[in-house]
Amino acid sequence: MEIKVKFHLSSKLTGINKDELNMKLDREISSEEFLNLLGKKHPVFGKNFTSSFGATADAEKGRFPLLIMINNKSAGLKETIKQGDVVDIFLIAAGG
16 A cells, blocks of 8 residues: 655654655554654654654654644544555644
């Protein structure tokens, strides 16, 4: 099965030099499994994001929180990614 992944964050944080990837998956997987798979394929992404599934950043380890959307809907870690889905990945940031 194939999905589309769109990155809405700096390539310096992901280690991925594209804003969009088409990925092939063997089966339907949860968002959490997908992020871990992405982290294994792209070590910079893994270092910065795969242990950061909470609402706040783990600043001591340099990890940042993410917002994951599947087909334009906010997704939790247990959401299933299926054939043809579009996964958007955003860095959660605040400013003033």
